[in-house]
Amino acid sequence: MSISRIMQWVTGVAEALLGIPLIGGIYIFSNAWTPLFVMLLLHILTLILAKRDGRWIAGSVIGIITSVIAWIPIVGMVMHWISAIALIISGLQSDKNDDENIIYQ
Secondary structure, rough: OHHHHHHHHHHHHHHHHHHOOOOOHHHHHHOOOOHHHHHHHHHHHHHHHHHHHHOOOOOHHHHHHHHHHOHHHHHHHHHHHHHHHHHHHHHOOOOOOHHHHHHOO
């Protein structure tokens, strides 16, 4: 499993947790929107790693957009859900190297 795939899982789960109604909002507000900045950095890192490994990058792009507009309460919650789904789906996709290893074993 590649680092980019692991990062897609990590950011997907983090987005899902931030998208929990009321709990995610309280966490973001109580930390003065710092989690959104941290998620922005993680999504940029995941985007770079996924691009390098030839993986699907749409989840990371959606995550970046989410981090920028998630300060809007209801819109942010829905965007966290969308980001989480996109990132988890991309994390479910197998790596190219995994497919090659199965063929050559």
